[in-house]
Amino acid sequence: MHKGSRDRLIGTNPDAEPAAKYSSELQVKKETPPTFLVHAMDDNGMPVENSLLFFQEMQDKGVPGELHIYPNGGHGFGLAIGKGTLENWTSLCIDWIRSLPKK
DSSP states (O other): OOHHHHHHHHOSSOOHHHHHHTOGGGGOOTTOOOEEEEEETTOSSSOHHHHHHHHHHHHHHTOOEEEEEESSOOSOOTTOTTSGGGGGHHHHHHHHHHHSOOO
């Protein structure tokens, strides 16, 4: 779990149960909806490992998804307009959504 999020949500020395509850990767189930993840390596607000762990759990549980990691972009880069290849993430997401099976 991200230390800053943990400290704010459940305190600096939480019991194991709330720590597990707020660890996103531990909440992935077979029923988790398909998920598109995008992350920047230089994100100072959230370590890229969080997305890697979440994606690995998705793979382990058979949850469809896609993960894109960019070298730069920081935290909360939004649409990334004017930020080079980073701004392509929205097109990738749209393509991914369109590729999902229709129900």
